[in-house]
Amino acid sequence: MDIPAMRASFARAGAHGDHVPLWFYSHLFLTHPDTRDMFPVSMAHQRDRLFAALGEVMARVDDLDALVPILQQLGRDHRKFGALAAHYPAVGGSLLATLEHFDEEWDSYVAASWAEAYGVIAEVMIGAADEAADQPPWWEAEVVAHDRRTIDVAVLHLRTTQPLPYLPGQAVSVESDLRPRLWRWYSPANAPRPDNGLELHVKARDGGPVSAALVRQVQVGQVLRLGPPVGHLALDTGSDRDLLLVAGGTGLAPMKALVDQVARQGPARRVDLFVGSRTEDGFYDRADLRRLEQEHPWFTVTCAVSHEKGSSVEHGDIGDVVLRHGPWNGRDAYVAGNPATVEDTVTRLHSAGLSMDRIRTEVFAASRPSPTVDGKVTE
Amino acid sequence: MSLYERLGQEVGIRTAVDDFYERVVSDPQLTHYFEGIDLRTLRGHQAALLVQVTGGPVGYSGRELAAGHAGLDITPEDFDRVVGHLVATLTHLGVSEDDIAAVGAALGAHRDEIVTAPAAVR
Numbered sequence: 083m084d085i086p087a088m089r090a091s092f093a094r095a096g097a098h099g100d101h102v103p104l105w106f107y108s109h110l111f112l113t114h115p116d117t118r119d120m121f122p123v124s125m126a127h128q129r130d131r132l133f134a135a136l137g138e139v140m141a142r143v144d145d146l147d148a149l150v151p152i153l154q155q156l157g158r159d160h161r162k163f164g165a166l167a168a169h170y171p172a173v174g175g176s177l178l179a180t181l182e183h184f185d186e187e188w189d190s191y192v193a194a195s196w197a198e199a200y201g202v203i204a205e206v207m208i209g210a211a212d213e214a215a216d217q218p219p220w221w222e223a224e225v226v227a228h229d230r231r232t233i234d235v236a237v238l239h240l241r242t243t244q245p246l247p248y249l250p251g252q253a254v255s256v257e258s259d260l261r262p263r264l265w266r267w268y269s270p271a272n273a274p275r276p277d278n279g280l281e282l283h284v285k286a287r288d289g290g291p292v293s294a295a296l297v298r299q300v301q302v303g304q305v306l307r308l309g310p311p312v313g314h315l316a317l318d319t320g321s322d323r324d325l326l327l328v329a330g331g332t333g334l335a336p337m338k339a340l341v342d343q344v345a346r347q348g349p350a351r352r353v354d355l356f357v358g359s360r361t362e363d364g365f366y367d368r369a370d371l372r373r374l375e376q377e378h379p380w381f382t383v384t385c386a387v388s389h390e391k392g393s394s395v396e397h398g399d400i401g402d403v404v405l406r407h408g409p410w411n412g413r414d415a416y417v418a419g420n421p422a423t424v425e426d427t428v429t430r431l432h433s434a435g436l437s438m439d440r441i442r443t444e445v446f447a448a449s450r451p452s453p454t455v456d457g458k459v460t461e
Numbered sequence: 462m463s464l465y466e467r468l469g470q471e472v473g474i475r476t477a478v479d480d481f482y483e484r485v486v487s488d489p490q491l492t493h494y495f496e497g498i499d500l501r502t503l504r505g506h507q508a509a510l511l512v513q514v515t516g517g518p519v520g521y522s523g524r525e526l527a528a529g530h531a532g533l534d535i536t537p538e539d540f541d542r543v544v545g546h547l548v549a550t551l552t553h554l555g556v557s558e559d560d561i562a563a564v565g566a567a568l569g570a571h572r573d574e575i576v577t578a579p580a581a582v583r
Contacts, residue, residue: 109544
């Protein structure tokens with residue numbers, strides 16, 4: 083497998099822009115018409131996804147140790163689309179045909195590399211899907227409460243009909259009849275509960291079909307579908323160090339799940355949570371955070387706004403505010419929020435002396451496409 | 462609306478077929494199949510076939526597909542190249558994913574009538 087040659091070939095093909103995924107899906111649907119029903123009715127929000135994810139994964143086959151767990155999660159996750167072992171060669175064939183069509187320097191040598199890499203990836207994903215055969219491909223979850231907290235944020239309380247095992251900090255994908263076959267990732271804001279209750283924090287994104295529907299349209303009593311859990315933000319089980327949690331926006335959700343886990347399972351440790359927002363209006367979950375602070379003497383919450391002078395909370399970028407309250411060198415740090423917040427906070431913590439292997443992150447971008455290969459565990 | 466109508470009926474399909482054959486016959490790997498072939502007739506047959514399988518009027522009077530391709534020793538690789546050109550045509554003309562899948566379903570049944578040679582040994 084010549085990975086540099088594959089990367090170069092993917093880059094040459096990718097230079098053709100939007101034509102590439104369009105051609106890829108057209109080829110897939112022309113050669114395997116039965117796959118059309120696995121994708122959303124409108125392909126507008128889909129086109130860049132599968133192809134981009136394939137490219138990202140393929141370019142990393144030289145780091146199988148890191149890639150295999152992600153592929154296993156993806157393989158289990160793909161059961162919800164109805165993906166069967168037979169579909170993998172179809173996608174592989176269309177991927178190679180697409181690269182051949184757009185890469186001016188395509189030859190049998192690079193074709194063989196791609197075929198081999200794709201074979202490895204498909205084998206890992208299919209194997210993981212087969213091993214998960216005793217689990218449902220998705221879980222049904224009834225909306226038991228829908229609480230519109232701000233103009234664009236809602237907190238949903240769901241209850242699954244069967245237990246959905248996940249680690250606090252992980253994410254599940256969500257689909258609704260309002261937007262069939264469009265799945266988006268959300269992190270439960272609680273540890274798994276005996277009553278199968280889940281709390282989701284959803285921010286309506288501009289042009290985001292799923293998030294807008296979940297914030298503005300979904301009704302109590304409707305049933306959503308949830309995919310299997312993914313992600314690596316879970317607590318380091320080998321550590322009992324105190325925790326520093328930093329959240330921007332709905333990155334609060336996985337942080338709350340970690341707090342819930344410490345409360346339910348221990349080990350006893352101090353937990354300090356910092357929540358950042360542009361303005362004070364953005365603190366959509368303040369009442370519940372205050373309740374947790376009162377219930378747990380080991381837990382504190384500090385809110386900070388970056389773009390509102392004269393508010394009652396601290397002022398500054400969240401990374402700045404966190405450092406002001408330091409030092410944090412004895413802590414394990416978990417950071418979730420938009421890409422800029424996460425990057426800035428991690429950079430500051432690291433430069434203040436916190437080792438990178440003690441910092442775990444998750445980026446909450448608009449329309450999180452799937453678990454990213456980067457950004458889960460910062461090294 | 463039938464797929465035939467969505468593709469622009471006979472005019473739309475003829476446009477697609479012309480675009481498609483331009484791509485196919487200018488592909489050096491495929492051009493030998495068309496030596497001595499009357500392309501105008503062939504395009505007519507192809508258009509008639511497409512009209513028919515997409516729900517338009519039945520008018521395909523050409524020889525059966527299998528008979529038409531017999532003796533050409535078409536390999537799976539070359540068939541796949543032709544599929545690639547059809548993808549290029551359909552995306553170029555802005556045909557929707559749903560209709561492309563429908564064309565695929567309509568034509569897919571005929572692959573075995575066309576591919577008669579084994580895969581090339583690499």
